[in-house]
Amino acid sequence: MHILLGLLTTIATTLYLLDRAGIDIGWLNPWHWRRRRAWSQQYHGDPIYSVEEPLHIAALLIVGVARLEGDLTSEQKKALLKLFSEKFSLDNREASDLLGSAAHLLAAPQLVGAQLDKLAERNKGSFSREQSDSMLQMIYEIASVEGDLTAVQTEYAEKMRTMFVSPPKSDGTWD
Numbered sequence: 070m071h072i073l074l075g076l077l078t079t080i081a082t083t084l085y086l087l088d089r090a091g092i093d094i095g096w097l098n099p100w101h102w103r104r105r106r107a108w109s110q111q112y113h114g115d116p117i118y119s120v121e122e123p124l125h126i127a128a129l130l131i132v133g134v135a136r137l138e139g140d141l142t143s144e145q146k147k148a149l150l151k152l153f154s155e156k157f158s159l160d161n162r163e164a165s166d167l168l169g170s171a172a173h174l175l176a177a178p179q180l181v182g183a184q185l186d187k188l189a190e191r192n193k194g195s196f197s198r199e200q201s202d203s204m205l206q207m208i209y210e211i212a213s214v215e216g217d218l219t220a221v222q223t224e225y226a227e228k229m230r231t232m233f234v235s236p237p238k239s240d241g242t243w244d
Contacts, residue, residue, distance in 0.1 A: 115184065123196055125171070126188065127204045127207075132175060133175055134208050135212070137181055144214055144215060153168060156207060185225070205233060
């Protein structure tokens with residue numbers, strides 16, 4: 070027993086002296102390591118994936134359809150602000166802030182398609198049927214602001230439609 074107490078005292082004294090000498094011994098604590106690793110992943114991760122509110126996710130997906138073809142035009146911005154004000158019941162300031170934050174999160178044009186696909190896949194369960202129908206209607210409306218939908222926009226809109234529209238319920242037969 071006295072050997073065990075001596076060993077524990079030696080370990081505690083060594084750790085205390087290392088800490089006093091300024092040597093970081095935090096890596097020995099598994100809970101501290103886990104918290105540090107989680108923070109590092111969150112800090113270095115893409116901020117678009119930390120969005121959790123359905124309103125903001127919908128705004129990202131709607132602005133994303135306009136960003137697929139490049140920067141937003143003034144007609145698209147006006148249409149987005151009007152749409153956000155009417156459909157989301159926001160005043161002009163809140164609609165402008167929502168548009169600005171969504172456009173900022175979708176700043177890298179070469180990554181927009183992949184970001185939106187992952188975002189939609191991660192959050193498709195957070196929308197009600199009415200919310201997803203309204204969002205899909207807004208996606209098609211924004212995509213057609215400057216005329217017909219392009220091939221990329223059509224592909225994106227169809228992908229969102231298949232992802233967010235649940236299949237109609239059948240009458241209960243197995244065939």
